[in-house]
Amino acid sequence: MEQIENTKNPIQVADRLFGALEYLSVRPSAGLSEIAAHLRLNKSTAHRVLASLEYLGYVQQDPVEGRYELTLKVLSLSEQILQRMDIRDVVHPYLRRLMEQTGETVHFVRQDGVDAVYLDNVETTRSSVRMISRVGSRIPLYRSGVGKAMMADMPEEELREVWNASAVVRTTPNTITTYPALVKALRTVRETGYALDNEENEIGIRCIASAIRIPGDGHRYAFSISAPVTRMDDDRVQQLSHIILEVKENLDATPIRHLSPASTRSAGNQT
Amino acid sequence: MEQIENTKNPIQVADRLFGALEYLSVRPSAGLSEIAAHLRLNKSTAHRVLASLEYLGYVQQDPVEGRYELTLKVLSLSEQILQRMDIRDVVHPYLRRLMEQTGETVHFVRQDGVDAVYLDNVETTRSSVRMISRVGSRIPLYRSGVGKAMMADMPEEELREVWNASAVVRTTPNTITTYPALVKALRTVRETGYALDNEENEIGIRCIASAIRIPGDGHRYAFSISAPVTRMDDDRVQQLSHIILEVKENLDATPIRHLSPASTRSAGNQT
DNA sequence: TAGACTGTTTCGTATTATGAAACAACCGTC
DNA sequence: GACGGTTGTTTCATAATACGAAACAGTCTA
Secondary structure, three states, X not given: OOOOOOOOOOOHHXXXXXHHHHHHXXXXXXXXXXXXXXXXXXXXXXXXXXXXXXXXXXXXXXXXXXXXXXXXXXXXXXXXXXXXXXXXXXXXXXXXXXXXXXXXXXXXXXXXOOEEEEEEEEOOOOOOOOOOOOOOOEEEHHHOHHHHHHHOOOOHHHHHHHHHHOOOOOOOOOOOOOHHHXXXXXXXXXXXXXXXXXXXXXXXXXXXEEEEOOOOOOOOEEEEEEEEHHHOOHHHHHHHHHHXXXXXXXXHHOOOOOOOOXXXXXXXXXX | OOOOOOOOOOOHHHHHHHHHHHHHHHOOOEOHHHHHHHOOOOHXXXXXHHHHHHHXXXXXXXXXXXXXXXXXXXXXXHHHHHHOOHHHHHHHHHHHHHHHHHOOEEEEEEEEOOEEEEEEEEOOOOOOOOOOOOOOOEXXXXXXXXXXXXXXXXXXXXXXXXXXXXXXXXXXOOOOOOHHHHHHHHHHHHHHOOEEEEOOOOOXXXXXXXXXXXXXXXXOEEEEEEEEHHHOOHHHHHHHHHXXXXXXXXXXXXXXXXXXXXXOOOOOOOO
């Protein structure tokens, strides 16, 4: 029990509270017994936990069925987080122009641990395939263009940590699955200035990405153009890479007003 | 102290945990002492709360500054919630078409308590004013087109409850501030089939909205077209109302596959 | 009607969170 | 260079708090 002892959550209830929250976020609604069983809690405890979440406004109980479901309060939380990310406002017009220039869907991400998290995107208007915005979703760094772009900027030690913490899964024949392969790929990224995801995450999808740096911001950001391979042969990759690099230069040169004091923005809500 | 006694949170720590979370969601980062002061907690307690949130992955501490900030995990939570809302996938193409037909920004919302919460939107490509997506943000029902559209479908008792729970604030000269005025406005909505927000929330913005109903879904939904008054005179309102009503009819007739059993969707992540 | 489910409430107990205080490690000042 | 003023961190005895078995109250099925 000495060293092996997993560092424990200093507040046990927190496990239960967020466990319930996360469980409910995956299904439309759930009954008390079901939640209790899943979290291995006594019904009574589960009930208290749910009552607490309800009190806080994150959970709501169907008065007739008795089932529990999330309210949209957690969405407001996310919205506030996104809203104070000034960098999104700066980057968004570039994304838009990039989409218009290329006709392809573009993404903007930030590193969060071993993943890249989508912060913004502008979807192509040309394709008939609607792809609803997935802001907030994740993709592993080692398996994405944006991820490779950001990793190319990391010092060796940090890279190593990321790799070790990553749960490597081969999702396509092209997926990078060894550290040496990753290092080699990153060398190419550094040479060319952009990262190519050549169907490494999903068959049929290629994408070109580049990292950008924000002075005074500890996080890593990147943006990308994705398209089906049918529209993305090597020639097109060449063309697009020029556009990508141009945008990157512009963004790197753009000063970002960071951490505005009171962070009081014009509300500007619309009906 | 009989009746007056506020129903208390059955789990006190929950207040602290989510208090810290919500506090951090408003500012880019915060120091421990600052958080402790704001939540009126002992530094020691605050530290434990933060450590717990960090353990759960929602909070991260800057190793050099020592300041705390949110990770993007809460965004993933939201994303999962949005992703299982099948109705968004159904409605999105309609929104897109609506925007293309009218050239104006369109919104899609759901009722959550006394507010409408934005679930999706398609912003106009014509205007040069970029308006980054505000999915997750809120607007009071009584002060919005979408809100009035949804309230028009409520039985009197429910309406009364909403009104009483609403914190009425006059944001423009046109804002509805009395219950009789609201009732009267809703009568018009029922007669015409759509709701008009005539600069009732924000000067210079008009919008037309309509509620839709989803069989087997306990929630209320609505969508809207917003535009500056300069592009939205009474004639245009007339025109747009026809389009709105047509979309509403289509949507009301569209069957929504609801609560898919395992809710396992094609992931389809892209780099 | 009996049985098997729901979700809810109670209450004695032991676990758990609490916070004052001491600690360590900075930073700018005098 | 010791100072007071900051950070964030750790300890620990005590009180408060969350716990869960069990009983309860419904609802639906057989």
